[in-house]
Amino acid sequence: MRRMDPGLAVRLFAAQLVVAAAAILTAWLVAAAIGPSIFHDHLTRVSHAGSTEQTMTHAEQAYREANALAVGAGLLGALLVAVAASVWVTRRVARPVSALARAAEDVAEGRYRVELPQPRLGREFETLAGSFAAMAARLDGVEATRRRLLADLAHEMRTPVATLDAYLDGFEDGFATLDAATTGMLRDQTRRLARLAEDVAAVSRAEEHQLDLHPVHVSPAHLVSAAVAAAADRYAAAGVELRARCAPGLPDVDVDLDRLGQVLGNLLDNALRHTPAGGAVTISCAPPAGDAVRIEVTDTGSGIPAQHLPHVFERFYRVDAARDRAHGGSGIGLAIVRAVVEAHGGRVSAASAGQGAGAAFTITLPAPPRPVDKVDRLTGAAR
Secondary structure, eight states: OOOOOOHHHHHHHHHHHHHHHHHHHHHHHHHHHHHHHHHHHHHHHHHTOSSHHHHHHHHHHHHHHHHHHHHHHHHHHHHHHHHHHHHHHHHHHHHHHHHHHHHHHHHHTTOOOOOOOOOOSOHHHHHHHHHHHHHHHHHHHHHHHHHHHHHHHHHHHHHHHHHHHHHHHHHHHTOOOOOHHHHHHHHHHHHHHHHHHHHHHHHHHHHTTOOOOOOEEEOHHHHHHHHHHHHHHHHHHHTOEEEEEEOTTOOOEEEOHHHHHHHHHHHHHHHHHTSOTTOEEEEEEEEEETTEEEEEEEESSSOOOGGGGGGTTSTTOOSSHHHHHHTTOOSOHHHHHHHHHHHTTOEEEEEOSSTTSOOEEEEEEEOOOOOOOOBOTTTOOBO
């Protein structure tokens, strides 16, 4: 059960009622304490008065002075109490508002790591403070990602740019000739830069949930067969066996064919880079776990040490940086895999028994609910 929270408006109204009640109570107490004594003093004088006229005069004076002093003192006390209560309420409200204003100034100046005290002013203000803190944390994460991305891009571009620049200097100085081998190498470097730009754009769109998905109802076996057909030539050229296995009777999934083809292609390319000639890579459709369909890519390659497993889906993260660069990987293929799978409402994980024991990547996709069969009321037959 959610705890009942009166909210900020109710709290402020209650605070005003408390201030008014405190003022009225103070005025009444002060008047009750001062008024009778003053009136009693004047009545004592009346008892010594000699005539009826003097008696009436003293009685009227006693009434006026007692009322004036009692009401005046009561109102003064009430004013002091009201001011004190108002100051307490104002500070109670102003403190978290000031903290939020300072936090907003920090965020506006680019300092996103802000801390907001618990306001305790009602669910509206707590929601505002919580949402602002979450926004600041998200901006801090985006800024950290931006800085890391720029640093990684500069690092990744340095090698091909330096290679192109060195060959241009060689052409200018006459030390290099534009033969077939040189042309092929230069094209490899330019393709590497183009692929890097495409991969960065793809993973950025996916992580910012800006992918334009066009899901269709398709069987997992169709996804696997299409991925195997696209990668078959590369595997044959590398001398790595590519196997496909799909369990029968799997439910269909709603996915974007192009995006899931890109995901499976990235996983197969990653497995190929880390599996030597003579090894094998298996892509399989595993039996469903609950309402989910699993597609696994396993290899007999170099494996992944345990300390690297939590990071393999991060941008530009490499288990073996030198080896991946030699094979032309951009370092963000697995980041694209995770972003696209999560955009489909699924998840992806990596597992490995360690160095030299191969690796397994598992994609889990939600299966859409199966339509309920309609039953003919007369015959009882499903249709």
